[in-house]
Amino acid sequence: MTRSETTGAPAEKQAAKRTRNPEKTRENILKVAMTEFADKGLTGARIDEIAAKTATTKRMLYYYFGDKDGLYRAVLQRAYEEIRYEESQLDVDHLEPAEAIRALAELTFDHHEAHPDFIRLVAIENTNRGVNLVQAEGLPETQAPAIRTLDRILQRGQDAGIFRTDTTALDIHMLISSYCVFRVANRYTFKALFDWDLTGAENRPHLRAMIGDVVLAYLQQPGKV
Amino acid sequence: MTRSETTGAPAEKQAAKRTRNPEKTRENILKVAMTEFADKGLTGARIDEIAAKTATTKRMLYYYFGDKDGLYRAVLQRAYEEIRYEESQLDVDHLEPAEAIRALAELTFDHHEAHPDFIRLVAIENTNRGVNLVQAEGLPETQAPAIRTLDRILQRGQDAGIFRTDTTALDIHMLISSYCVFRVANRYTFKALFDWDLTGAENRPHLRAMIGDVVLAYLQQPGKV
DNA sequence: GAACTAATTAACTATCTAGTGAGTTATGTC
DNA sequence: GACATAACTCACTAGATAGTTAATTAGTTC
Numbered sequence: 049m050t051r052s053e054t055t056g057a058p059a060e061k062q063a064a065k066r067t068r069n070p071e072k073t074r075e076n077i078l079k080v081a082m083t084e085f086a087d088k089g090l091t092g093a094r095i096d097e098i099a100a101k102t103a104t105t106k107r108m109l110y111y112y113f114g115d116k117d118g119l120y121r122a123v124l125q126r127a128y129e130e131i132r133y134e135e136s137q138l139d140v141d142h143l144e145p146a147e148a149i150r151a152l153a154e155l156t157f158d159h160h161e162a163h164p165d166f167i168r169l170v171a172i173e174n175t176n177r178g179v180n181l182v183q184a185e186g187l188p189e190t191q192a193p194a195i196r197t198l199d200r201i202l203q204r205g206q207d208a209g210i211f212r213t214d215t216t217a218l219d220i221h222m223l224i225s226s227y228c229v230f231r232v233a234n235r236y237t238f239k240a241l242f243d244w245d246l247t248g249a250e251n252r253p254h255l256r257a258m259i260g261d262v263v264l265a266y267l268q269q270p271g272k273v
Numbered sequence: 274m275t276r277s278e279t280t281g282a283p284a285e286k287q288a289a290k291r292t293r294n295p296e297k298t299r300e301n302i303l304k305v306a307m308t309e310f311a312d313k314g315l316t317g318a319r320i321d322e323i324a325a326k327t328a329t330t331k332r333m334l335y336y337y338f339g340d341k342d343g344l345y346r347a348v349l350q351r352a353y354e355e356i357r358y359e360e361s362q363l364d365v366d367h368l369e370p371a372e373a374i375r376a377l378a379e380l381t382f383d384h385h386e387a388h389p390d391f392i393r394l395v396a397i398e399n400t401n402r403g404v405n406l407v408q409a410e411g412l413p414e415t416q417a418p419a420i421r422t423l424d425r426i427l428q429r430g431q432d433a434g435i436f437r438t439d440t441t442a443l444d445i446h447m448l449i450s451s452y453c454v455f456r457v458a459n460r461y462t463f464k465a466l467f468d469w470d471l472t473g474a475e476n477r478p479h480l481r482a483m484i485g486d487v488v489l490a491y492l493q494q495p496g497k498v
Numbered sequence: 499g500a501a502c503t504a505a506t507t508a509a510c511t512a513t514c515t516a517g518t519g520a521g522t523t524a525t526g527t528c
Numbered sequence: 529g530a531c532a533t534a535a536c537t538c539a540c541t542a543g544a545t546a547g548t549t550a551a552t553t554a555g556t557t558c
Contacts, residue, residue: 068524068535089400092316095516105537107518116516170462171396175314178461191466218469219483226455227448234454236403237395241416244443258444265494266487293505293554320546330507332548341546 073104074112081109082123086165089172090120090180117180125184127169132190134159140197145205149267150260152198153224157256160228161247167232195221205267212272220263227259298329299337306334307348311390314397315345315405342405350409352394357415359384365422370430374492375485377423378449382481385453386472392457420446430492437497445488452484 080101084093095116099106113119138155140148160167173181181187198217205211235246245251267273305326309318320341324331338344363380365373385392398406406412423442430436460471470476492498 070535073535089314089316091314094514096514104535106516107538108536110517111535168400170459171400174459174461175393175396175400176461178465181462181465184465187466188468195467215483218467219479221467222455222463222471223452223483223487226451226459229459230447230451230455234395234399234451236399236401237406238447240403240406240409241412242420242443242446243413246447254444258440258448261494262448262487262491265490269486269490270495295505298505319544321544329505331546332508333506335547336505 073108076103077109077112077119078122078126081119082127082169083165085120085123085172086168090116090176093120095119121180121183124169124173124180125187127166128181128184128187128190131159131163131166135194138197141200145201145208145211146264146268148201149205149220149263152201153228153260153263154256156224156228157231157259160232164232167229170229171233202267210273211267212269214272215267220267223263223266224259227262231255298333301328302334302337302344303347303351306344307352307394308390310345310348310397311393315341315401318345320344346405346408349394349398349405350412352391353406353409353412353415356384356388356391357418360419363422366425370426370433370436371489371493373426374430374445374488377426378453378485378488379481381449381453382456382484385457389457392454395454396458427492435498436492437494439497440492445492448488448491449484452487456480 077098081093081098084098084101087093095106095109098119099109102108109119113122138152140151140155143151195217198221202211202215202217202220206213231246239245246255302323306318306323309323309326312318320331320334323344324334327333334344338347363377365376368376420442423446427436427440427442427445431438456471463469463471471480
């Protein structure tokens with residue numbers, strides 16, 4: 049990849065410059081670093097290797113991000129921002145409560161499968177005890193909409209008398225997340241232990257339907273609604 | 274810790290020697306390495322630091338385990354062996370199917386909570402794509418008993434007509450594991466995002482009961498049994 | 499008790515790695 | 529078109545890090 053790549057369409061308004069482009073340089077570093085950190089972890093990734101895969105030099109990583117930890121934190125923040133943006137696209141308020149739950153579960157299932165690097169970064173950050181994530185600004189607010197959406201669905205179902213009332217949006221979110229995250233994050237050890245590929249195409253339809261069934265069976269459990 | 278620690282009770286048959294003790298040296302290294310790898314990860318742990326926390330010298334790590342990867346693999350294998358031993362203690366065949374499932378879920382819940390270092394090693398090895406775990410000898414066989422136990426319970430429940438038949442022991446194992454592993458492994462990022470402590474004492478009873486409820490609601494879902 | 503070998507110690511090294519010093523060039527501003 | 533400064537290049541370094549060389553000592557065997 050060369051730095052003057054974007055000069056292909058100079059007809060644009062104020063089209064990309066040739067030699068200097070701070071935004072693009074920054075983005076380029078972030079993107080490469082994200083792949084590299086997701087691949088090797090914080091301690092496993094090498095600044096020199098990240099720099100080499102970049103269109104710029106190592107000195108620029110330090111210029112823009114301070115140090116290795118600073119770059120890693122920027123990657124984390126960016127990863128969560130991207131995910132939040134994607135998640136904000138979903139709209140399930142027009143569905144019946146039960147169908148909304150199933151849609152949410154399947155969206156999460158698909159989403160995690162489509163973003164294994166994000167799942168890896170989360171696992172890496174948990175190995176790191178979350179010390180870098182807590183420094184990210186305004187993260188709880190970015191997650192609030194997802195919980196509120198789920199809360200509205202639950203409320204509608206509970207009002208209609210078809211969902212149990214002794215559970216919360218966080219409970220259900222955790223249940224769905226754990227299943228969908230585990231499937232992607234732990235597939236390697238699971239395969240080694242049970243010789244069963246959680247992300248194999250042949251198992252996908254069954255596993256995808258199962259999480260919706262599980263959550264709905266729980267929410268609609270006889271004697272609880 | 275000094276090396277001559279075990280000389281306290283010399284009345285034993287062929288009690289521990291003072292200066293040379295390969296087994297103890299090996300054990301000592303393994304134990305320290307396990308803590309250190311679980312704490313910092315494979316790439317984050319430092320051989321020098323492991324050695325320093327040992328009652329022996331760095332050269333001994335290489336003498337017994339070859340290199341850093343070899344030591345890490347030995348730690349992984351040992352960790353899985355310890356867990357298997359603990360799990361082999363459980364006996365649920367005398368319980369009713371539904372109560373057996375609940376007991377199994379709660380045992381897993383307690384077990385994972387009691388062994389956070391094991392959970393960390395699993396996460397680390399998944400970050401590493403399981404390349405070191407697949408080299409461990411005979412691991413699938415060590416996990417087979419747990420699956421067979423679960424399979425027997427399911428079979429009994431299905432024969433009695435109280436459990437759905439369109440699911441397998443691996444499905445249920447994965448469902449329980451994902452919940453119990455996630456709770457321990459992802460507590461840091463979960464806390465950072467939702468300000469809710471999955472391992473907090475105040476949430477424990479609810480979360481512990483919930484996984485049993487979830488699995489049983491799924492297995493006994495109306496229309497499926 | 500001599501010979502043998504497994505276990506252990508201490509000092510050493512090549513390489514890697516995060517981070518920096520110091521200067522150069524493009525670009526917007528007046 | 530001189531000036532200021534943000535963006536960028538290149539060469540360098542101190543210290544960390546995995547792994548090694550080689551000699552020594554404690555038990556074991558006969």
